[in-house]
Amino acid sequence: MSQPALKVIDGGQKDRRARLRELYETYGGSVYERCRYLLKDSTQAEDAMQEVFARALAHADGFRGEASPLTWLMKITTHHCLNQLRAERAPWRRWFERDAAARPEGDRGEQALETRELVRALLSRVDPETQAAVVHYWVGEMTLEEVAAVLGRSVPTVRKRLERFAALTNEELRVS
Template sequence: MISIRIEDLYDRYAHLLYRRCLALLGNPADAEDALQEVFVRAMRAADSFRGESEPSTWLYRICTNHCLNLIRSSRRRRLRQERRGQDPNLITHTTAEQVENAAMIRELLPAFDRKAQELAIYYFVDEMNQQEVAEAMGLSVPTVRKRLKKFIAKAQKILSKGADFDHPAQK
């Protein structure tokens, strides 16, 4: 059994996980809650971690699953976001383009299956390259590329229809 120090996980990955939670959930308060929940789950599962995957991969997967489950309750979440609004002070280092892209991905994700959602989060939210995505998901690079192209094609179709996509700047 591999020993994992929760303090080390925090030092190395907390800011990355927070950035991902913020991008996926859309507001700092929910991102804080999600980050805490990810670490709680990691701590509870630490005994069963055997080191056959990287701690980062393991932690990212917990985070992905948790955030996707939260996004699934998107209607309730959207109402809360509208009440709270975005807090610009806490995301000042994120560019407008990143905020826009994150909102776009957040809205697109429910139209895809779980594997495609995971892929999109690694590539578009975490901004991994295709090799890193392949390693994180246990896929080959050509498979990742093929699935990304498929994701993009479907995403563009959805966006071109102008479905009920909520652009943050329009609110």
């Protein structure tokens, strides 16, 4: 039996502060990591993270019906950060110049770190939706089906976009 997906958000009897603390303790690290990975700047990452959780608070119904609040949050986080990068005047140039010491997401060892660096280096060369798919797939390690569900696209469409991205990497990345 699945756990109640809405426990964090839909706590009508809990006060707002308690809900915030639960969000902070359960999802804060994941959301902040994704913001750090994409924005590379701790101040901007914190700002973006606050925006994401503000949306979670303000639109609690966005969580209702979601089997996975984490998926909802990571979708909003990725979308928001990629939008923010696009909104800057010289986003990608600045992006590459930023804090080289930004912690990569996850901890799967050297190979995963290399994958994430490769993704980071090539992300600017694809369209926004492919960027989101790439981050969810190679950084968040979602399955093709999960990425398709998050983006509201079919699996073949997502696969095609990811394969197009993988082609940029001289086959260092593969879509399985």
